[in-house]
Amino acid sequence: MKPPVKKDTTPFFVGYFKVPKKLRSFLLIAGVAVVAFMTAFGLVSGASQDDPGDGAFRFDYGRQTVTGVIELLPYPLLHVTEGNDRIKPGHTLMLTAQGKSGVFSRAEPLEGQKVTASGIILERGALNMLQVRGGARGLGPAEGSGAPPVSEPLGRWKLAGEICDGKCLAGAMRPGRGIAHKACANLCLLGDIPPVFVSTKPVDGSEFLMILGKDGGPLPAIAYDYVAQFISLEGDVSRHGDLLVLRMDPATIEVMK
Amino acid sequence: MSVKYIPVQWNKNKWWYDGFMLAGVVGFLWVFLYVTPEILSHERPINPQIHNARAFGACAFFMMTIILCIGPLARLDKRFLPLLYNRRHFGVMTAAVALTHFSYVLNWYFAFSGTNKYEALLFSNTSYGQLVGFPFEAFGIFALLCLLILAATSHDFWLKFLTAPVWKRIHYLIYFAYAAVVAHVSLGVLQDQQNHLFTVVFVASAFTVAGLHLLAFLHERKAGDPDAVPDTDGWVQVCHAKDIPEARAKIAVLPSGDRVAVFRLEDKLSAVSNACAHQNGPLGEGKVIRCLITCPWHGFQYDIRSGRSPAPFTEKIPTYNLAVRDGVVLVNPKANPPGTYVEPVEV
Numbered sequence: 001m002k003p004p005v006k007k008d009t010t011p012f013f014v015g016y017f018k019v020p021k022k023l024r025s026f027l028l029i030a031g032v033a034v035v036a037f038m039t040a041f042g043l044v045s046g047a048s049q050d051d052p053g054d055g056a057f058r059f060d061y062g063r064q065t066v067t068g069v070i071e072l073l074p075y076p077l078l079h080v081t082e083g084n085d086r087i088k089p090g091h092t093l094m095l096t097a098q099g100k101s102g103v104f105s106r107a108e109p110l111e112g113q114k115v116t117a118s119g120i121i122l123e124r125g126a127l128n129m130l131q132v133r134g135g136a137r138g139l140g141p142a143e144g145s146g147a148p149p150v151s152e153p154l155g156r157w158k159l160a161g162e163i164c165d166g167k168c169l170a171g172a173m174r175p176g177r178g179i180a181h182k183a184c185a186n187l188c189l190l191g192d193i194p195p196v197f198v199s200t201k202p203v204d205g206s207e208f209l210m211i212l213g214k215d216g217g218p219l220p221a222i223a224y225d226y227v228a229q230f231i232s233l234e235g236d237v238s239r240h241g242d243l244l245v246l247r248m249d250p251a252t253i254e255v256m257k
Numbered sequence: 258m259s260v261k262y263i264p265v266q267w268n269k270n271k272w273w274y275d276g277f278m279l280a281g282v283v284g285f286l287w288v289f290l291y292v293t294p295e296i297l298s299h300e301r302p303i304n305p306q307i308h309n310a311r312a313f314g315a316c317a318f319f320m321m322t323i324i325l326c327i328g329p330l331a332r333l334d335k336r337f338l339p340l341l342y343n344r345r346h347f348g349v350m351t352a353a354v355a356l357t358h359f360s361y362v363l364n365w366y367f368a369f370s371g372t373n374k375y376e377a378l379l380f381s382n383t384s385y386g387q388l389v390g391f392p393f394e395a396f397g398i399f400a401l402l403c404l405l406i407l408a409a410t411s412h413d414f415w416l417k418f419l420t421a422p423v424w425k426r427i428h429y430l431i432y433f434a435y436a437a438v439v440a441h442v443s444l445g446v447l448q449d450q451q452n453h454l455f456t457v458v459f460v461a462s463a464f465t466v467a468g469l470h471l472l473a474f475l476h477e478r479k480a481g482d483p484d485a486v487p488d489t490d491g492w493v494q495v496c497h498a499k500d501i502p503e504a505r506a507k508i509a510v511l512p513s514g515d516r517v518a519v520f521r522l523e524d525k526l527s528a529v530s531n532a533c534a535h536q537n538g539p540l541g542e543g544k545v546i547r548c549l550i551t552c553p554w555h556g557f558q559y560d561i562r563s564g565r566s567p568a569p570f571t572e573k574i575p576t577y578n579l580a581v582r583d584g585v586v587l588v589n590p591k592a593n594p595p596g597t598y599v600e601p602v603e604v
Contacts, residue, residue, distance in 0.1 A: 005521070011336075030337070038319060038320075038323075039281070039284035041319045045319075046288060046312065046315075048452045053300075174302070178449035179444075179448035183381035225386075
């Protein structure tokens with residue numbers, strides 16, 4: 001007598017046949033679980049995003065037009081002499097063009113001269129910047145003469161913080177700083193957007209400092225490797241109008257943990 | 258199975274499969290894009306372009322995580338096998354979602370400058386000599402290229418054109434792509450996180466993928482296919498005939514490393530290669546339906562006696578000569594050419 005043949009009753013799925021009854025509830029649960037997990041992951045991922053800060057283009061202020069004196073550091077600064085309700089005389093504005101471009105080439109011929117600047121303000125707390133319109137209507141000579149205020153040396157400082165591009169930081173992007181933004185920041189800085197050092201502790205009342213090379217030139221190439229990282233560095237700080245300027249010593253850069 | 262190539266051979270199960278997967282993707286994106294902004298109490302919202310880029314990027318990561326969990330789950334519990342059936346469609350969806358993420362990133366972070374945005378993507382950050390600040394975009398580009406290659410070659414035309422072994426090797430790129438995505442996220446957005454909830458979910462997901470693969474590996478070692486035992490005349494013992502259930506098979510590893518599957522149908526035994534001609538799926542884990550061995554992965558079928566797919570299909574697999582002695586199944590380990598008829602042996 002032959003032994004009884006074994007039977008395997010495990011349900012067997014074939015894609016182009018009907019799903020076996022024994023598998024239907026399992027597969028239904030699996031399908032619903034995929035939808036539930038994905039939805040839950042969407043909630044967790046979306047709801048755990050950090051606050052990007054309050055920086056923004058202030059289109060709500062409308063177009064701002066002010067007069068002042070251009071100083072090239074080499075990034076152009078506008079020392080306001082005739083302001084308006086929002087931008088007071090004595091304020092120092094960093095300048096930028098549209099997109100990821102600075103205004104060096106447009107400001108260079110106007111260095112030390114009185115100009116009229118017109119555009120949209122970017123603002124993040126005490127940091128602001130003027131994105132000027134295109135052509136002479138955005139930045140053009142004004143009648144009269146003037147001179148930038150005499151800079152005030154504030155000595156050598158050791159600071160901890162982050163090198164950012166001033167425009168994204170001020171609100172062109174939210175968030176506009178951090179490692180995920182590093183390549184964008186580098187691209188902005190390569191386009192002559194003014195670089196800004198965000199200090200963890202205020203220096204003479206300000207946590208934002210325009211940052212230059214040791215010799216007062218543009219941000220040195222070596223600094224690009226440290227953009228968006230938490231670093232410490234040393235340099236000479238000076239006040240230009242109401243803006244602080246840090247001339248960094250690249251040899252002192254240390255990556256902080 | 259098909260005798261001609263058409264874009265998609267739809268059937269009811271594929272519609273259901275794609276429907277659930279698509280519902281998951283839509284659920285993720287809808288909640289991320291439209292629900293969470295209401296939950297976040299930010300003074301000013303994250304830029305829509307960045308919010309969108311994050312939504313599609315995170316979605317692609319979790320889609321890849323699910324894709325990579327299906328394989329080991331199916332090895333640990335056969336009930337998950339149907340999830341393998343249409344996994345390629347989910348893979349193509351993943352490539353599309355990842356491409357959308359790339360598009361948002363490229364047209365935001367790397368736009369608005371005087372430089373070509375593709376060039377800007379490559380040269381904006383060149384700090385390759387450091388971990389923190391490393392150009393994590395490079396890992397993302399690599400992963401996206403992998404996903405696009407996999408999506409572009411996902412159709413059965415490429416499977417046939419490249420042959421199953423080559424196609425499968427190419428599609429192992431998914432593992433490199435996943436590792437690259439883990440590096441992309443770890444060296445990128447995770448470096449900036451203040452709220453660590455996403456970090457926890459991200460790490461748990463990556464460990465789940467790694468853990469399931471490890472479990473499946475250990476399971477295979479413990480309960481994997483046994484080695485065939487050498488017998489006289491170069492033949493090998495595979496198993497006892499009584500251990501083979503009706504319409505099912507027992508698998509054994511031959512001295513050459515190939516696997517043979519011995520099927521029983523109505524008290525007769527037949528031996529064929531264990532590798533399906535389609536994707537090298539494990540035929541021995543399949544079932545005989547109407548005299549046809551049916552692959553558990555995609556339902557490709559072969560005549561149990563000849564290893565030939567029924568007309569008009571043309572796939573063929575090798576068969577083996579076998580014998581039964583004292584209830585023990587013996588197989589000649591030298592495979593017959595694919596499609597060779599072998600008379601089934603009575604038990």
